[in-house]
Amino acid sequence: MSASKRAGGGGSSLWQIRSAIDPRQYWLLALFGLVAPLVAWLVASQLDGTDKVFLPGPADVLARIWSWATDDDLAADVAISTWRVVAGWALSAAIALPLGLFIGSYRAVQALLEPLTDFVRYMPAVAFIPLVMLWVGIEEGSKVAIIFIGTFFQMVLMVAEDVRRVPLAQIEAAQTMGATRSEILEKVIVPSAKPALLDTLRVTMGWAWTYLVVAELVASNSGLGYAVLKAQRFLQTDKIFAGILLIGLIGLLIDQGFRLVHRKAFPYLAGRHR
């Protein structure tokens, strides 16, 4: 029997490279992957000698989230943080999408802008905080600006790369059918790059969330990142945990939303969507 099992192909082993697995198995594994660390955390926090300040347990964190929600206006913190992240990210996207499209389509624009973008993206967003405070002030705009700085330059380069990945044959086929430059952009390059662009938007949205705490360093008095920073000052470890977990949870939800849109919008990629 075992002789009929081949190493690399055939069969229905879980360890087949890239092969599909049963959806039930998939969800079971995903659930396990999420629950196992939770259990490990629970056990570690229950061990004798674990200081609550050093490592609060899941129950402490849940209790903290509850009291945050009831007494401390968690909803407002979530709302303002989400707004800042989405605004900074959307502003990035609004400029990066057209700019990346031109960088990826025209070598001249690439030569003009890509080295500069490549240079700027290595500058740490945190270091821009004093400048942002100076130029933008300390209002809402400054938080959005930090998230913008953190995501924009990477996003431009990724969009340009997505556009450059459009197969040349698709473009040339349109040219031999008499398509004009604008028709090639609109009817070939954009639709062809769309799935990759949506992936880029999804990935950069994740990065935007990672810049939230940095952004809320700037003269905030609200938001999840600000709450984490304040909790740090008072050594409220459970609140730090609560803030980090909530940011992760919102990120996960948004990510799943993007994946759902991807599946619905690009049915022709059925093979890729598991």
Add this chain to the structure above:
Amino acid sequence: MTASIDIRDAFKTFGHGTQAIQALEQANLAIRPNEFVTFVGASGCGKSTLLRMIGGLESLSRGSIAVNGQPIAGPGVDRAMVFQHYSLYPWLTVTQNIKFCRQLKAHTHDRTSADVEQAAGRADALIRLMGLSHVADAYPSQLSGGMQQRVAIARALMSRPPILLMDEPFGALDAQTREVMHDLIRHVHRMEGSTIVFVTHDVEEAIYLGQRIVLMAPRPGRIDTLYDVPLPAERHQDMKLAPEFLALKREILERIRETSGMKTDLEQLARLNAAVGADAALTTD
């Protein structure tokens, strides 16, 4: 619809200075209206480059190419091109791919309702001709390689181009599918009256399809020999066993071998074998 192609003293150099590659040197060729010409030759001899130059996708370093006496400037709707692969639009269905050119301004001058109806009729006819009726609403990713190439050909034919340029369109297909495609493309040639320029590295394919064969040679890329195919206009698969077919095939293969530098490779291999033999003799002593 048909057209002539005149290639005069065409040169193509890629790169500059010491990096320069002479991809095509002084090509001269006159292709008659409704002629079926096939290009063969060793890899790197400039077949694709010349075809792309006719298609307007590659500029000329020197010389000129004229269609019906008019020098070409860039790609145009009079010259449709079928690529080896990856040219279909994966987000469009088979029917939408075939009708793609109808969305372009270049094809909107004929937008009377009768013409629209006629275009729809043509799309349907092409789908039927290419045997794609049962997959008309499928996406390219759901089709086999052979079917995808049929879609690409139908799409190229949609606008009734007088010239059809094909670069190893069947290179990735299996032998059986290729034979079906050969008869299909010959049928299209007869029915549509188009001028077809077809690049391949399969000599049998070149003879079976072509009325004339252009043999190209590498380093530098150039047109080496022209062969008239001594077969009747109507072709059948069993002609591939006819003595004149086999004789021409042998002659062309021999010439490709001569021009490709493969002979010297073989000589080198023989020398290498001799050396290894001598070595072996030494160690067994």
